[in-house]
Amino acid sequence: QQQVKQSPQSLIVQKGGISIINCAYENTAFDYFPWYQQFPGKGPALLIAIRPDVSEKKEGRFTISFNKSAKQFSLHIMDSQPGDSATYFCAASPRGAQKLVFGQGTRLTINP
């Protein structure tokens, strides 16, 4: 019940296209959902985060869509660029807790 399931494991998108990564969870106590971007050999960097009281949050080319009833959330990267090629992790944190539960990661490749 503590798991966050992320898909796909890897994704190839053409430059300018939309990259979509999905995550699903079971624990209804989760109420904070961040996305992290990680380049090889580097630590993860926070991209964007959302809480269940909103269905969508947009920051630049990055959008989180949240479906509370389905217990799913997704990351959309608009106008994908080669520089977006990285591994993306979704995560979730229970209400009142600080520990993050991470998804398995998605390796995104943007072809020029």
Add this chain to the structure above:
Amino acid sequence: GAVVSQHPSWVICKSGTSVKIECRSLDFQATTMFWYRQFPKQSLMLMATSNEGSKATYEQGVEKDKFLINHASLTLSTLTVTSAHPEDSSFYICSANEWGETQYFGPGTRLLVL
């Protein structure tokens, strides 16, 4: 803002020696720091959670005596891998948060035990 540093960025040591990794929050006071381990092409595995001035809370399966964590101040936490063996070779990443749930990650430390 919200910068976390780690030192060293990489370390090579002989089997049986101990290695200390530092994690610092540079521009904020971290109420909580976390230590993760990451194997190639895998997700982050939480090892322990530490709060300043108190004992760390280790995740199930993580050996407390093997991975010593000290959180001496609101800006510094250290992870010591004691009597390191080749199977301890990994990428170790710390994170810190100031308040709430947002965790800011350090750049990671790559450990290679020969």
